[in-house]
Amino acid sequence: MKEPKKYIRTIFLMIVISALVLVAERAEAQRRVQGQRYTIVKSAPKSSLKVSYNNVEYRVHNHVYYKPVKGKHIVVSAPLGIRVKRLPAAASPIVVRNHVYYEYQGSYYLAQDEEYVVVQAPVGALVEHLPEEYEHLEINGEHYYVADGVQYKAVLKGDELWYEVIKVSDKAYS
Incomplete structure (x- = not known):
């Protein structure tokens, strides 16, 4: 009877590890997409800061600039002169x-x-x-x-x- 418990525990651990890896991969993919220039996102990251420059109100997160466009944001280069x-x-x-x-x-x-x-x-x-x-x-x-x-x-x-x-x-x- 001990063998089925070990088997179930091993399967459970494999499922938990797989889920953690999947979550980490999705988070990394989201980070890459949010930082890729010209990517359009629904909104800038919640922890981004508002920075006004040359009459544009950018959102900035980890040195990635998000410019508002028609209710969404597009990732752009850091603006010249900022x-x-x-x-x-x-x-x-x-x-x-x-x-x-x-x-x-x-x-x-x-x-x-x-x-x-x-x-x-x-x-x-x-x-x-x-x-x-x-x-x-x-x-x-x-x-x-x-x-x-x-x-x-x-x-x-x-x-x-x-x-x-x-x-x-x-x-x-x-």
């Missing part, structure tokens, strides 16, 4: 023409007066990853990538593939 006290934890430092920039999900930050201001991508910047949403272009056999009006080209840095900012349009980040 200032923040702290950088996103995952921001990567990039040195271009003796200036240190910080890149996070396609937004570029520059230190100014004990704060960080969001600026246009500096031409010449090398980044490890392209922003999440980009368009691939092939021109005369060359491959380019465009996101928010910023054009990138794949380059080798040592033996690793990186992306160089080669052009910023006048309509970048609009």
